[in-house]
Amino acid sequence: MQLSPEYKERLDHALxxxxxxSTKQREHVFSVILEKRDHPTADEVYARAKSSMPTISxxxxxxxxETLSESGLIRxxxxxxxxxxxxxxxxxxxxxxxxxSGEIVDIELxxxxxxxxxxxxxxxxxxxxxEIAYDGKCGDCHD
Amino acid sequence: MQLSPEYKERLDHALxxxxxxSTKQREHVFSVILEKRDHPTADEVYARAKSSMPTISxxxxxxxxETLSESGLIRxxxxxxxxxxxxxxxxxxxxxxxxxSGEIVDIELxxxxxxxxxxxxxxxxxxxxxEIAYDGKCGDCHD
DNA sequence: ATTTATTTTTGGAATTATTCTAATTATTTC
DNA sequence: GAAATAATTAGAATAATTCCAAAAATAAAT
Numbered sequence: 281m282q283l284s285p286e287y288k289e290r291l292d293h294a295l296x297x298x299x300x301x302s303t304k305q306r307e308h309v310f311s312v313i314l315e316k317r318d319h320p321t322a323d324e325v326y327a328r329a330k331s332s333m334p335t336i337s338x339x340x341x342x343x344x345x346e347t348l349s350e351s352g353l354i355r356x357x358x359x360x361x362x363x364x365x366x367x368x369x370x371x372x373x374x375x376x377x378x379x380x381s382g383e384i385v386d387i388e389l390x391x392x393x394x395x396x397x398x399x400x401x402x403x404x405x406x407x408x409x410x411e412i413a414y415d416g417k418c419g420d421c422h423d
Numbered sequence: 424m425q426l427s428p429e430y431k432e433r434l435d436h437a438l439x440x441x442x443x444x445s446t447k448q449r450e451h452v453f454s455v456i457l458e459k460r461d462h463p464t465a466d467e468v469y470a471r472a473k474s475s476m477p478t479i480s481x482x483x484x485x486x487x488x489e490t491l492s493e494s495g496l497i498r499x500x501x502x503x504x505x506x507x508x509x510x511x512x513x514x515x516x517x518x519x520x521x522x523x524s525g526e527i528v529d530i531e532l533x534x535x536x537x538x539x540x541x542x543x544x545x546x547x548x549x550x551x552x553x554e555i556a557y558d559g560k561c562g563d564c565h566d
Numbered sequence: 567a568t569t570t571a572t573t574t575t576t577g578g579a580a581t582t583a584t585t586c587t588a589a590t591t592a593t594t595t596c
Numbered sequence: 597g598a599a600a601t602a603a604t605t606a607g608a609a610t611a612a613t614t615c616c617a618a619a620a621a622t623a624a625a626t
Contacts, residue, residue: 301593303603322583337605342584347603358503361613363583374540376548389543396536397517397555402528404562405519412540413554419547444573444622465612480576485613504584506612570625580615591604596597 283311294351308333309344313354319365319375319384357384359413374412380421387414426454437494451476452487456497462508462518462527500527502556517555523564530557 283291291310292302312328313320320328326341345366348354357365359377365384367375372394374387389412397410426434434453435445455471456463463471469484488509491497500508502520508527510518515537517530532555540553 301602303592305604335605339585339606340604343603356503358501360499360501361507361583364504374543376544379551385545387543387545389540393536393539393543396539397532397557400517400530400532400536401519401557402530402562404565405557405559406565407557407559408522409558411554411556411558414540414544414548414550415552415554416548416550419545422547422549446574446621448575478576482577482614483575486575504612568626570623572621572623574619574621576617576619578616581613583612584610586609587607589605591602593600593602595600 283307283314287311287314291353294353295347298347298351300347300351305333305336305340306344306347308336309341310348310353313348313366313368317368319357319367321363321365323363325366357413358411359384359415374414376414376416376418378418378421379415380417383418383420385418387412426450426457430454430457434496437496438490441490441494443490443494448476448479448483449487449490451479452484453491453496456491456509456511460511462500462510464506464508466506468509500556501554502527502558517557519557519559519561521561521564522558523560526561526563528561530555 287310288307291307295302295306309325309329312325316328322338322342322345325345326336326338329336329341345354349356349366352370355367355370357367357375359365359375367386369386372389372391374389376385376387378385394410398407401407430453431450434450438445438449452468452472455468459471465481465485465488468488469479469481472479472484488497492499492509495513498510498513500510500518502508502518510529512529515532515534517532519528519530521528537553541550544550
C-alpha cells in the first residue's frame, strides 16, 4: 500500500518532466496499480483506492490515470468496446484476452516481431505505437 | 447503390447459414458499406443509408451491422475509445490510424508475421483473432 | 390463400463509461 | 505567509450503444 522509494522517485521525476505536481492521490493511484499487477478498469482502481483513501473520488481516479498515462508511467489497454484498463507493464508487449476466464495476460514480444510489423507498412509511414490484442483461450482454460 | 448479384448471394448464404432472414435493410446497409470502402462509424453508415432509404432507423443500422459482423461479412474495428468502425475488407490485415489526417488505412500482413505473432504465445494457448492497430503519421502527412 | 408463428424494424427510453463544470482545497512561488 | 496556480471533488452532462415494447414483415402451417 506504500510506494517504494524507487517508484516514488520515478513518479516524481515523470510528473516533473511533464510539469505536473506530485499529489497524495496520484501517488496512491500509482501504488494501487503497481500493487496487484493485473489490468483493472477505472472503477476497479477506484474501489481499491477507496479502501485506504476513502475520500478519493472517481473523477480524481480518472484524472490520475490520465496523468499517469500521459507521463508514461502506465499504459491504457482497450479491448473492443469494453471499459479501458490500465497496465503498469511498460515493456513492449501485447495482450491476450481469454474469452473463457476473462483473464488478460501480457505477452512479451521479441523485437523481431515488431520489426516485421513495421516492415509491413508502406514507405513514408512513421509509427508511433503498435497495439496488439489477441483473443482466444488461455492455457488454464483447456482440458 | 445496388448490391451486385455475387454480393447479394454471398449475403443470403451467410445469413441463411446463421439462421437469419435476408431483409431490405440488411441488404442496404451491406451495400452502403461495400460502396465506399472506407471505415465508417455507425452514425456515418446511418447517414449514408438514409439518403436512399429515408425510413431506416439508427437502431436498425446498429442491428444490421451486428448481424453482418456475426455472419462474417464485415469486421468491426476499434481504436481506443473511439466509436466502432466497420470494414468490408475480410482479408487478414491490420489498421493504421494517422493522427494527423484521421485517415484509416488497411495494412495487408503476410502470413509470416501472423505466424511470428502466434509463436510468441505460451504453450497451450489457442488464438481466435489477432487485432493489430498502428498509429502514427501516414505517407501523405509528411513533408 | 389465410391464419399463425417467428423475426425484424422502429422510435424512444435507458445504460454506461467517461468528461465537463464550478467550487473548494492543496501546493508552489514570491 | 499571501498570492498565484494547479488539483480534487461531487454531481451534471455527454455520447455511443443497447434495451424495450409495439408495429410490420416474413416464413410456416393449415
